[in-house]
Amino acid sequence: MTHRPTSGPSSRPLKDLVLVGHGMVGQRFLEALTEQPGGADWRITVLAEEPRPAYDRVHLTSWFSGTDADALSLTPPGFVTDHGIDLRLAEPAAAVDRAAQTVTTASGQVLHYDALVLATGSYPFVPPVPGHDAAGCHVYRTIEDLEAIRDDAEQAGTGVVVGGGLLGLEAAGALTALGLETHVVEFAPRLMALQVDEGGGQLLRRKIEELGVTVHTGAGTQAIVVGEDGRVRGMGLSDGRELPADLVVFSAGVRPRDQLARESGLPVGERGGIVVDERCRTTDPHVYAIGECALAADGRVYGLVAPGYAMAETAARSLAGEHRDQDAFTGADTSTKLKLLGVDVASFGDAHGATEGALDVLYSDSRNGVYKKLVIGREGQLLGGVLVGDTESYGLLRPLAMGGEPLRTAPEQLVLPAGLGPAGPVTLPDEAVVCSCHNVSKEQIRAAVHDAGCGTVPEVKKCTKAGTGCGSCVKLLGTIVTEELQASGVTVDKGLCEHFAHTRTELYEIVRVAGITSFTDLVDRHGTGEGCDICKPVVASILATLDNGHILDGEQAALQDTNDHFLANLQRNGSYSVVPRIPGGEITPHGLITIGEIARDFGLYTKITGGQRIDLFGAGVDQLPAIWRRLVDAGFESGHAYGKSLRTVKSCVGETWCRYGVQDSVGLAIELELRYRGLRSPHKLKSAVSGCARECAEAQGKDFGIIATSTGWNLYIGGNGGMTPRHADLLAADLDRDTLIRSIDRFLMFYIRTADRLERTSVWLDRIDGGLDHVRAVVMDDSLGLCSELDALMERHVDQYQDEWAAVLADPERLRRFVSFVNAPGTPDPAVTFVPERGQIRPARPDENGTILSPALVAGPRLEVRTA
Ligand SMILES: Cc1cc2nc3c(=O)[nH]c(=O)nc-3n(C[C@H](O)[C@H](O)[C@H](O)COP(=O)(O)OP(=O)(O)OC[C@H]3O[C@@H](n4cnc5c(N)ncnc54)[C@H](O)[C@@H]3O)c2cc1C
Ligand code: SF4
Numbered sequence: 001m002t003h004r005p006t007s008g009p010s011s012r013p014l015k016d017l018v019l020v021g022h023g024m025v026g027q028r029f030l031e032a033l034t035e036q037p038g039g040a041d042w043r044i045t046v047l048a049e050e051p052r053p054a055y056d057r058v059h060l061t062s063w064f065s066g067t068d069a070d071a072l073s074l075t076p077p078g079f080v081t082d083h084g085i086d087l088r089l090a091e092p093a094a095a096v097d098r099a100a101q102t103v104t105t106a107s108g109q110v111l112h113y114d115a116l117v118l119a120t121g122s123y124p125f126v127p128p129v130p131g132h133d134a135a136g137c138h139v140y141r142t143i144e145d146l147e148a149i150r151d152d153a154e155q156a157g158t159g160v161v162v163g164g165g166l167l168g169l170e171a172a173g174a175l176t177a178l179g180l181e182t183h184v185v186e187f188a189p190r191l192m193a194l195q196v197d198e199g200g201g202q203l204l205r206r207k208i209e210e211l212g213v214t215v216h217t218g219a220g221t222q223a224i225v226v227g228e229d230g231r232v233r234g235m236g237l238s239d240g241r242e243l244p245a246d247l248v249v250f251s252a253g254v255r256p257r258d259q260l261a262r263e264s265g266l267p268v269g270e271r272g273g274i275v276v277d278e279r280c281r282t283t284d285p286h287v288y289a290i291g292e293c294a295l296a297a298d299g300r301v302y303g304l305v306a307p308g309y310a311m312a313e314t315a316a317r318s319l320a321g322e323h324r325d326q327d328a329f330t331g332a333d334t335s336t337k338l339k340l341l342g343v344d345v346a347s348f349g350d351a352h353g354a355t356e357g358a359l360d361v362l363y364s365d366s367r368n369g370v371y372k373k374l375v376i377g378r379e380g381q382l383l384g385g386v387l388v389g390d391t392e393s394y395g396l397l398r399p400l401a402m403g404g405e406p407l408r409t410a411p412e413q414l415v416l417p418a419g420l421g422p423a424g425p426v427t428l429p430d431e432a433v434v435c436s437c438h439n440v441s442k443e444q445i446r447a448a449v450h451d452a453g454c455g456t457v458p459e460v461k462k463c464t465k466a467g468t469g470c471g472s473c474v475k476l477l478g479t480i481v482t483e484e485l486q487a488s489g490v491t492v493d494k495g496l497c498e499h500f501a502h503t504r505t506e507l508y509e510i511v512r513v514a515g516i517t518s519f520t521d522l523v524d525r526h527g528t529g530e531g532c533d534i535c536k537p538v539v540a541s542i543l544a545t546l547d548n549g550h551i552l553d554g555e556q557a558a559l560q561d562t563n564d565h566f567l568a569n570l571q572r573n574g575s576y577s578v579v580p581r582i583p584g585g586e587i588t589p590h591g592l593i594t595i596g597e598i599a600r601d602f603g604l605y606t607k608i609t610g611g612q613r614i615d616l617f618g619a620g621v622d623q624l625p626a627i628w629r630r631l632v633d634a635g636f637e638s639g640h641a642y643g644k645s646l647r648t649v650k651s652c653v654g655e656t657w658c659r660y661g662v663q664d665s666v667g668l669a670i671e672l673e674l675r676y677r678g679l680r681s682p683h684k685l686k687s688a689v690s691g692c693a694r695e696c697a698e699a700q701g702k703d704f705g706i707i708a709t710s711t712g713w714n715l716y717i718g719g720n721g722g723m724t725p726r727h728a729d730l731l732a733a734d735l736d737r738d739t740l741i742r743s744i745d746r747f748l749m750f751y752i753r754t755a756d757r758l759e760r761t762s763v764w765l766d767r768i769d770g771g772l773d774h775v776r777a778v779v780m781d782d783s784l785g786l787c788s789e790l791d792a793l794m795e796r797h798v799d800q801y802q803d804e805w806a807a808v809l810a811d812p813e814r815l816r817r818f819v820s821f822v823n824a825p826g827t828p829d830p831a832v833t834f835v836p837e838r839g840q841i842r843p844a845r846p847d848e849n850g851t852i853l854s855p856a857l858v859a860g861p862r863l864e865v866r867t868a
Pocket of ligand 2: 652653654655658659660661662665690691692693694695696697
């Protein structure tokens with residue numbers, strides 16, 4: 001049981017806070033409250049109706065493509081216990097007694113509160129048409145709703161979504177992905193009527209119909225036709241038509257869940273929503289309401305998460321006794337940028353031109369599926385806009401519209417595709433909010449650069465939180481940081497080092513296009529000086545990627561860093577580790593015995609790694625060839641643990657053994673590991689394949705991860721463990737095996753081509769212009785026309801692959817480098833010593849008398865191990 005203190009750090013007795021609702025806003029409230037010093041004065045109980053802690057409802061649809069409830073969770077591990085929060089799942093609040101200051105739960109428990117926070121969200125509105133509750137009718141709000149839709153879809157052929165707004169189109173996308181013939185019925189004359197105008201709606205409709213969804217606008221739902229078995233059979237429309245339907249999803253808007261407040265006598269709005277003031281307090285000073293259940297001080301109920309988060313922070317500061325004027329919640333920006341069924345849509349500010357005297361600037365290219373409208377005010381200020389098909393400029397336009405200043409750039413320049421308009425600087429006012437998720441203005445970003453000394457985008461992100469939400473402002477953030485650094489006299493040098501004024505990407509292109517095959521040639525023609533520890537390994541890696549020559553040949557050998565130099569990993573006491581490749585983590589008993597025998601004969605320490613292979617530690621440089629001779633003879637190859645290249649492709653046992661598996665994850669992992677082994681890249685590459693959505697191989701923490709679905713494979717990219725973990729993003733779903741492999745080929749080659757030095761895929765994906773969408777367009781849709789070139793580069797890699805260690809052993813010249821002392825070959829390094837531990841060896845510490853490495857043994861333990 002959680003230990004619950006009775007007094008806070010201030011030794012004041014703790015007060016009781018009850019939070020009703022553990023959704024997105026409820027969780028943000030808990031985080032904001034526990035961050036404040038005054039938050040420690042509260043003993044917190046959370047009543048949650050759902051059976052699981054808060055999860056990311058915004059990305060709910062990704063559940064259909066394999067993102068499970070754990071991956072969607074918004075509650076960091078340990079958060080609840082670390083803060084002594086009493087989270088009661090599946091225990092909804094049933095009544096509030098404001099006079100007694102108590103909440104009664106559904107199971108009859110009565111909890112006292114000093115403060116009550118209502119964060120109960122919304123419920124989906126279901127039009128009360130006949131048959132609306134028949135079997136096969138669903139709503140789209142919780143994981144349980146999605147589970148029910150998926151189960152029903154197995155028997156269904158046709159699905160109808162009621163509502164052509166944001167959620168309706170998400171639901172339509174899900175039904176299409178489940179293989180249903182899908183219809184959308186929308187009462188308004190166009191799709192997403194709230195966000196887009198007539199022109200944008202037309203283009204959106206066309207694009208969505210091209211994806212196989214039939215759209216019926218200007219049509220209402222009259223009745224659900226129900227069969228004798230009580231299941232949905234069809235839908236009667238207001239225009240007299242009847243659509244066949246086996247499954248119906250109601251997505252016709254949401255209503256605030258305000259009944260607890262209503263029944264306890266708190267004022268609610270005419271159309272629902274708990275009335276709150278600018279501090280999110282209801283008329284009862286002990287009761288707050290935040291998120292979608294609240295009617296904010298500006299008279300609006302917000303159906304988006306960012307305003308809910310802002311309310312959560314306002315209420316938290318107020319309850320922690322930290323309220324400042326600027327914390328008041330007086331309204332929020334409802335701009336949206338989405339990808340619906342693969343179609344980019346954004347709307348911001350006064351998108352419909354409701355402001356008096358507003359005029360439009362339009363760019364419409366139906367051939368290429370792009371529509372952009374800007375609404376310009378009387379004073380020449382940008383008021384809002386609609387973008388369909390190309391939302392690249394959203395990051396810049398939204399803050400410009402929020403700024404309210406007359407534009408200093410001709411508006412047509414802002415809608416023309418890049419390259420067509422007269423390019424010129426677009427200046428944002430200081431007060432423009434660049435990151436709306438975290439409400440960070442340009443002024444705060446400038447202050448981070450000038451006052452807080454941040455010199456890079458990651459530093460500014462860390463300092464201000466800008467760009468850490470939805471990510472749509474990252475590009476703009478980068479531009480502002482560069483401009484500010486340049487303005488303050490800092491030369492933003494993009495060159496790799498003092499020897500090359502080019503970035504890694506530029507050098508890659510130079511080497512590729514000019515066919516350069518040596519560092520000397522490159523530095524002579526495109527650089528200066530002799531090179532250094534930065535540029536030499538980078539150029540070595542580029543040459544290895546493009547040329548596939550042996551990395552220890554000729555001049556190439558001198559470019560490598562220490563690990564590559566000896567094709568082994570240097571350890572803390574000067575010894576090396578040896579890592580043979582074990583593709584997919586699959587190894588025969590014979591292979592295991594061989595590795596065991598080699599380790600025993602050379603006295604090496606063995607450890608099973610997280611990448612599903614076996615590391616052999618404690619080898620001297622002189623011993624490496626003898627150890628590898630035994631390994632290569634037994635059929636093992638280099639595992640490239642030393643290189644910036646593919647490490648491992650982990651796998652679970654998959655359908656072959658596991659009851660839940662839906663595909664052969666081991667077979668695929670082995671195929672991928674053999675295909676990409678030896679591929680040199682800007683940083684190490686890790687991969688994994690899971691046989692089902694349970695994800696035992698942790699594929700979403702890898703540079704490229706694959707998760708089996710019942711019909712194919714989902715491909716994730718940009719995942720990372722380490723110091724800055726990042727969950728991978730879904731690049732494409734339900735791919736067949738050939739398409740999957742081709743997509744990975746292209747992704748890897750595009751990354752290798754465009755990443756900076758030592759840039760992992762996770763950082764690259766966050767940095768690259770257009771982010772995930774751009775990479776998807778390049779890899780899946782060949783938007784840059786590069787794919788045949790990327791394919792050819794990968795084919796060349798696969799054809800020319802050779803095992804680096806086998807090649808070393810075959811060449812006396814290459815073997816010559818494996819000596820501790822050049823002038824005394826065969827002499828072990830006396831500084832490299834070991835002591836026994838747990839039946840094996842470990843490096844001796846400076847105060848210990850260790851045993852010196854002896855020259856390579858052929859049999860028998862090199863170091864006597866005493867275990868008693
Ligand atoms: C499919 C989908 C896609 C979306 N996409 C976007 C998007 O792209 N952008 C965007 O900004 N927003 C989007 N939204 C909306 C966004 O999810 C909501 O704005 C956000 O979840 C609101 O948070 P909340 O905490 O107020 O409500 P919720 O997240 O709904 O949480 C409320 C919680 O309170 C619980 N509850 C209710 N009554 C009780 C009770 N009596 N006792 C205990 N618990 C109770 C509910 O079960 C629920 O768990 C989307 C929503 C959906 C469903
Ligand atoms: S991911 Fe799925 S198939 Fe693989 S071991 Fe786990 S449960 Fe089994």
